[in-house]
Amino acid sequence: MHRICTMKNQLNKKQEELIERYGVIQEQFGLSPAAARVNGLLTVADQLEFTFDEIRDVLSLSKSATSNAINTLLTLDYIGYRTKMGERKRYFYSKLDQWKDKMEKGLNRYQEYNKTMKEILAQRTPETTDYNNKLEELTQFMDYYMQEAQQIIKNWGNL
Amino acid sequence: MHRICTMKNQLNKKQEELIERYGVIQEQFGLSPAAARVNGLLTVADQLEFTFDEIRDVLSLSKSATSNAINTLLTLDYIGYRTKMGERKRYFYSKLDQWKDKMEKGLNRYQEYNKTMKEILAQRTPETTDYNNKLEELTQFMDYYMQEAQQIIKNWGNL
DNA sequence: TTTTTAGTTCTTGTGTTAGAGAACTAAAAA
DNA sequence: TTTTTAGTTCTCTAACACAAGAACTAAAAA
Secondary structure: OOOOOOOOOOOOHHHHHHHHHHHHHHHHOOOOHHHHHHHHHHHHOOOOOEOHHHHHHHHOOOHHHHHHHHHHHHHOOOEEEEEOOOOOOEEEEEOOOOHHHHHHHHHHHHHHHHHHHHHHHHOOOOOOHHHHHHHHHHHHHHHHHHHHHHHHHHHOOOO | OOOOOOOOOOOOHHHHHHHHHHHHHHHHOOOOHHHHHHHHHHHHOOOOOEOHHHHHHHHOOOHHHHHHHHHHHHHOOOEEEEEOOOOOOEEEEEOOOOHHHHHHHHHHHHHHHHHHHHHHHHOOOOOOHHHHHHHHHHHHHHHHHHHHHHHHHHHOOOO
């Protein structure tokens, strides 16, 4: 059974450009180039669900690159997939929701940062008053910011 | 003129551990291992100012590693230096302030992200209503978050 | 003038990452 | 039973980042 070329999942120039731009941004957030492009494709394309091989074809990636990219994105919960009755293949889609979740988790990283800053402050000589005060102000600012930011996120939806 | 060992800038165990921990966190924020340790040293040590060679000695870094680390940190404005009358060497210190600045600049990265998201939304087919609505909610959430976060930062100091 | 100081820049080695391609696997179809 | 599908895993290579050490430089000291 050979495949008929349907041009179904063809992208236009603008979409290609947006996938690249989105990809670059995502790389800066720590994704590999391939993972960033896959995520871009699933975000930009009009087609909402892509199979493994469609992703491969459209982005010209090797099987291993595709496999690894998909699994990273699944682990990070950036994408999900569903299956269809009587088919084995998976249909991958972008998870646009739970951005709020990710933002909240992002804040937790600062929590850890601040924990270390407080420990640094705690063990310092009391002699460097000026410096210590600045350090203390910083830790307080971070506590304040994280608390307020959490509130901001919670408020969204019911304002 | 040979150098007498003064043990002046010796660190205790706790300080060493904190420099390493702080360093790891900073690496996650994109610094090279050496730059992260230098920044850690200048943050943790009781001694507030270190010369090039003191940094080298305490952290056992090569000249090139030290030089590159210092210059990255200067460029990023994580550290500064001053000089003393009649001396050529520079005394480096941690810039603890302008954290607010950095936070604000951090928000700008999301601004760019969101700009791209809006462009993605703008060029999408109107057919995928559900998806488009989610995407729109996301861009609105990000606008809202950034605005509020900016406000939070501005409010600090005069509450 | 020569030497020392305070670095910077260049060269080289090492380790890590990303991804291609091939080999492999497990389930379903033929 | 053999083949196809839908991937995963392994091997290998190219590219790159980090840092050591040597060579270099410009200003100050001797």
